[in-house]
Amino acid sequence: MFLKIPAASLRLAVFVIASVVLMTIDHRQHHVETVRSALSVVVYPFQYLVNLPVEMGQWVVNSLVTRESLLKENARLREEHLLLSSKLQKFAALEVENQRLNELLESSFKVGERVLVAELLAVELERFQRQIVINKGSREGAFNGQPVVDAAGIMGQIVHVGPFSSTVMLITDASHAIPVQVNRNGLRAVAIGTGATNNLELEYIPNNADIRVGDLIVSSGLGSRFPPGYPVGQVTRVAIDPGEPFAKVTAIPSAKLDRSREVLLVWPQDQTGEVNQAPANSGKS
Amino acid sequence: MSLAKRQGNWVILLSFVVAFMLDVMPLPEWAVDARPAWIALVLIYWCMALPERVGIGIAWVLGLLLDVLEGTLLGQHALGLVVIAYITLQTHRRVRVFPLLQQAVLVGLLLLLYLLLALWVMGIVGRPIGQWSYWLPALTSMVLWPWIFIVLRDLRRKYNVS
Structure with missing residues (x-):
């Protein structure tokens, strides 16, 4: 009887069971992350090859650019640099003042994180997930759960890290949530991705809460995954239905999720070992 | 014989590498939903042509690589590819001699099954998909099948893969 089963x-049965077991482990725990990391070395050449024409195109564009346009760009960048530096002077003073005031209040607000520039690889992942691949991995010290930002705001976090590349889940992915607060008044909420490219939903905001269209929402630092104070998005719609317990609030992400080519990896301060916040006063920052 | 076999492995490997690359190649916005399931198509061809060399084990490994490449749940594509490899292996003697159009229809059905398995997995882990465009890859793959079949068959004959 047993011998009659065709090979x-x-x-088929063995491999189907193996797949199901693997999926269960991958979904429930994170033990297979090392397997994924090892396999990512095998698939990295594919990603690299697909990205190569894009990179070469850029290289050609860069080397064919005229002296005139370079000069023009240089002048523009100088101007921008001057503007930003003058702004930064003001911010430096404000930062010191803020820190002093926070010390007076004995709160634990910290600024200054280590960052590293990473580049996007021009590859497309599964079409119903909002994920991107970047060219920095565990060799450069990236880790699972690391926040990723661009010049305008928070982009997402690393979900799979390999030696040479990492996968980043954007804040608009349907399974992503980030704790935020309204910059104007500190009202806390959770911003949840919808799976659409440029849309976030703010959950659990009561109907009578003070939130308006145009409010800037920033990361609150609760959950200690994202550093506090980075822009996340801007409120685009507040719909209040008296029959519902919570208001329906949607926001547009600040980061240029579908346009950025360079992103920044951020090491929050307690990851570098400098500061370790006690859980008691890590509440609001 | 051994030389011919090594040469053959090289052709099979290369076809899968190209399929992997096509799978993550950036496409314009309107074509993203219609991206054919390249790996599945190439796998079906080799399972049909050389069932004693490309089988369920290879399908599983390819699926795992595809999962890592696309960032999906580890095992999601592996499950689908294993099932379609099995069905192709069971039916390869009949399907091999079908006219191309009839083969294409069968391939379309196989890919619907593949997509259905992935949909179940995604539904179970809580990311359900409610768009009709989810099924488009089955259609585009079906349309592409005769072309892929002819290209791979010519490659196989030219390099004498057996």
Whole structure:
């Protein structure tokens, strides 16, 4: 009886069970992350090859650019640099003042994180997930759960890290949530991705809460995954239905999720070992 | 014989590498939903042509690589590819001699099954998909099948893969 099972069916059963077990482990725990990391070395050449024409195109564009346009760009960048530096002077003073005031209040607000520039690889992942691949991995010290930002705001976090590349889940992915607060008044909420490119939903905001269209929402630092104070988005719609317990608030992400080519990896301060916040006063920052 | 076999492995490997690359190649916005399931198509061809060399084990490994490449749940594509490899292996003697159009229809059905398995997995882990465009890859793959079949068959004959 046992010997009558055809070999192919037996193998099918074995591999189907193996797949199901693997999926269960991957979904529930994170033990197979090392397997994924090892396999990412095998698939990195594919990603690299697909990205190569894009990179070469850029290289050609860069080397064919005229002296005139370079001069023009240089002048523009100088101007921008001057503007930003003057702004920064003001911010430096404000930062010191803020820190002093926070010390007076004995709160634990910290600024200054280590960052590293990473570049996007021009590859497309599964079409119903909002994920991107970047060219920095565990060799450069990236880790699972690391926040990723661009010049305008928070982009997402690393979900799979390999030696040479990492996968970043954007804040608009349907399974992503980030704790935020309204910059104007500190009202806390959770911003949840919808799976659409440029849309976030703010959950659990009561109907009578003070939130308006145009409010800037920033990361609150609760959950100690994202550093506090980075812009996340701007409120675009507040719909209040008296029959519902919570208001329906949507926001547009600040980061240029579908346009940025360079992103920044951020090491929050307690990851570098400098500061370790006690859980008691890590509440609001 | 051994030389011919090594040469053959090289052709099979290369076809899968190209399929992997096509799978993550950036496409314009309107074509993203219609991206054919390249790996599945190439796998079906080799399972049909050389069932004693490309089988369920290879399908599983390819699926895992695809999962890592696309960032999906580890095992999601592996499950689908294993099932379609098995069905192709069971039916390869009949399907091999079908006219191309009839083969294409069968391939379309196989890919619907593949997509259905992935949809179940995604539904179970809580990311359900409610768009009709989810099924488009089955259609585009079906349309592409005769072309892929002819290209791979010519490659196989030219390099004498057996």
